[in-house]
Amino acid sequence: MKNIGVYIVAIILAIGATLATQHFTAAPNGQSAMAEKKESVYDRVTASGTLRCGYFIWPPAVMKDEATGELTGFIVDYFEALGQALDLEVEWSQELNFSTYLQDLNAGRYDIECSGGWPNASRGKLVDYTTPIGYLPMYGYTRADDTRFDNNLDAINNPDVRYVAIDGETSAHIRKRRFPNSTLVSLPQITPFTDLLLNVETGKADVAVIDASQAYGYLSANPGSIRRVASDPIRVLQMNAGVAQNNFEFLEMIDTATKELIYDGVIDQILNKYDPTQTQILRLTDPYEVN
Amino acid sequence: MKHLPVYITAIILAVAASYISVQVFMPEGETVREQEESVYDRVMRTGTIRCGYATWNPSLMKDPNTGEFSGIIYEYSEALGKTLNLDIEWVEEIPWSEFPAALEAKRVDVMCAGVWPSANRSRIIDYSNPVYYVPFLPYGRIDDFRFDQNLKKLNNPDYTLTMTDGETSSIIAHQDFPNTKKVELPQLTNISQNFLNVVNKRADVYLNDLTSFYDFNENNPDLLRIIPTDRPIRLFGVVVAIPREEEGLRRMINNATAELHQSGVVEKILRKYEKYPGSLYRTAKPYQPYEVPN
Numbered sequence: 192m193k194n195i196g197v198y199i200v201a202i203i204l205a206i207g208a209t210l211a212t213q214h215f216t217a218a219p220n221g222q223s224a225m226a227e228k229k230e231s232v233y234d235r236v237t238a239s240g241t242l243r244c245g246y247f248i249w250p251p252a253v254m255k256d257e258a259t260g261e262l263t264g265f266i267v268d269y270f271e272a273l274g275q276a277l278d279l280e281v282e283w284s285q286e287l288n289f290s291t292y293l294q295d296l297n298a299g300r301y302d303i304e305c306s307g308g309w310p311n312a313s314r315g316k317l318v319d320y321t322t323p324i325g326y327l328p329m330y331g332y333t334r335a336d337d338t339r340f341d342n343n344l345d346a347i348n349n350p351d352v353r354y355v356a357i358d359g360e361t362s363a364h365i366r367k368r369r370f371p372n373s374t375l376v377s378l379p380q381i382t383p384f385t386d387l388l389l390n391v392e393t394g395k396a397d398v399a400v401i402d403a404s405q406a407y408g409y410l411s412a413n414p415g416s417i418r419r420v421a422s423d424p425i426r427v428l429q430m431n432a433g434v435a436q437n438n439f440e441f442l443e444m445i446d447t448a449t450k451e452l453i454y455d456g457v458i459d460q461i462l463n464k465y466d467p468t469q470t471q472i473l474r475l476t477d478p479y480e481v482n
Numbered sequence: 483m484k485h486l487p488v489y490i491t492a493i494i495l496a497v498a499a500s501y502i503s504v505q506v507f508m509p510e511g512e513t514v515r516e517q518e519e520s521v522y523d524r525v526m527r528t529g530t531i532r533c534g535y536a537t538w539n540p541s542l543m544k545d546p547n548t549g550e551f552s553g554i555i556y557e558y559s560e561a562l563g564k565t566l567n568l569d570i571e572w573v574e575e576i577p578w579s580e581f582p583a584a585l586e587a588k589r590v591d592v593m594c595a596g597v598w599p600s601a602n603r604s605r606i607i608d609y610s611n612p613v614y615y616v617p618f619l620p621y622g623r624i625d626d627f628r629f630d631q632n633l634k635k636l637n638n639p640d641y642t643l644t645m646t647d648g649e650t651s652s653i654i655a656h657q658d659f660p661n662t663k664k665v666e667l668p669q670l671t672n673i674s675q676n677f678l679n680v681v682n683k684r685a686d687v688y689l690n691d692l693t694s695f696y697d698f699n700e701n702n703p704d705l706l707r708i709i710p711t712d713r714p715i716r717l718f719g720v721v722v723a724i725p726r727e728e729e730g731l732r733r734m735i736n737n738a739t740a741e742l743h744q745s746g747v748v749e750k751i752l753r754k755y756e757k758y759p760g761s762l763y764r765t766a767k768p769y770q771p772y773e774v775p776n
Contacts, residue, residue: 310737310740310741311565311737311741312562312565312566312734312737312738312741312742313565313566313567314737315566315733315734315737315738315741316526316566316567316734319730319733319737320733320737323768325769326768326769365745368565368745368747369745369746426744426745426746427744427769428744429740429744436730437729437730439729469772470772473769473770473772474769474770474772475768475769475770476766476767476768476769476770
């Protein structure tokens with residue numbers, strides 16, 4: 192026992208050295224290097240054989256039969272074809288909450304956003320997007336007898352013009368960038384998109400910017416009620432899917448399968464089924480030339 | 483010194499304990515280096531993209547008196563920051579030859595200067611999607627029609643190409659016209675000297691971008707012409723350069739760039755700086771033309 196003090200010093204040295212090693216191998220962001228490595232979306236999907244889709248109801252991309260619960264639409268068909276190509280079961284696991292869906296995606300509550308993506312820069316800061324299957328044109332619409340903005344979109348950027356938009360949605364984003372001087376008529380997030388056009392038709396607002404497919408549906412039900420103010424889209428949006436950030440293996444898998452569906456003509460078949468006049472969804476150009 | 487063996491044993495124990503703790507608890511295959519903060523994480527944490535730059539007209543210009551920046555890529559970068567809700571900090575002017583190393587060393591996050599991608603540079607850096615394109619075309623004397631729709635004929639020692647040593651005109655000339663006689667001017671020569679070489683019959687053809695040609699033509703009209711060809715000799719996508727293996731950063735910039743294209747912001751900037759209409763090529767629309775009924 193005469194060396195017990197020396198042994199105690201030795202043990203303290205050993206513990207100190209261990210703690211120092213742990214300290215210096217810790218990640219700079221404060222995350223411990225010893226933290227358990229998180230399972231990637233790719234690992235989870237390929238191991239389970241199931242792709243968990245989160246979705247919004249947004250005709251004609253995703254529509255739900257209230258009686259049967261059955262989902263239809265061009266994005267639904269696209270993901271079912273994707274699942275078939277990848278030999279994965281597509282599980283339509285949850286309807287999404289607009290205010291939290293990006294955070295839910297990054298938290299792994301579902302694997303992929305299956306509603307068309309609608310990417311923009313601020314969403315792209317938080318999540319990644321797959322390769323597009325088509326483009327959605329957004330136009331300005333006004334009352335049937337209002338010709339003030341015909342081929343003069345700059346006239347919308349005026350405080351006398353009431354611009355109706357859904358809070359936080361793409362139409363509001365476009366106003367902020369393009370027509371900041373217009374007077375905003377703001378609708379809450381749960382408002383159906385077609386209410387934008389209803390506000391215009393009933394004179395509560397002067398102009399709404401909305402995608403062609405919604406306007407087409409509204410005009411089919413209410414012929415002559417509104418009109419498009421310019422021939423060119425104010426904005427086009429990629430139709431794709433959002434995935435959690437930094438899951439590049441998963442992203443590559445979805446992109447490769449999507450390209451297969453594009454080159455096989457499957458995407459064209461699906462889009463033609465829901466948009467036979469080829470006016471609501473703009474088709475992709477070919478990535479090659481035939482001489 | 484009688485306790486020396488005990489202290490040595492203690493040191494050995496300490497090293498062994500450290501080694502075992504790292505091996506047992508560190509996730510498999512992970513090293514300390516892999517835990518380093520990515521550029522994307524740093525940008526998101528600080529809310530700032532640190533831009534390196536170099537000046538060339540019309541991509542990025544600096545007023546020597548006020549220090550104020552202007553140009554296509556300057557305005558594009560500022561628009562990128564605005565749409566991403568990130569600050570753009572113009573931190574350092576970097577010579578063209580040094581910017582890949584500056585990105586690799588993380589002196590800057592992005593080279594916001596309007597870079598022309600090359601395969602050689604892509605071994606160490608990555609690029610965003612193009613903001614616009616610069617076409618390279620051949621120019622000859624106003625009365626010389628020998629190469630019209632037949633530029634292959636130029637690849638012959640009977641003809642002469644003029645170029646600046648080490649620049650793109652020289653690289654293309656050596657790649658595409660190895661048999662042509664070459665007049666190479668030293669690096670700091672004003673490029674108008676190449677155009678004058680053609681005018682003065684010291685050379686038959688000069689290869690360069692359209693804006694440079696139109697600048698010369700504005701001051702020296704009716705001396706040179708664009709030699710008609712099926713397509714440009716080269717088309718350079720003007721991009722920003724980013725460090726390699728920064729997939730999160732690259733995707734974020736590309737998503738924002740797509741938005742700036744699709745919302746008409748890039749077109750507005752190009753119209754502002756395009757001195758000669760048609761001299762800057764636009765990115766093609768990724769969707770097919772269509773007619774939408776009212």
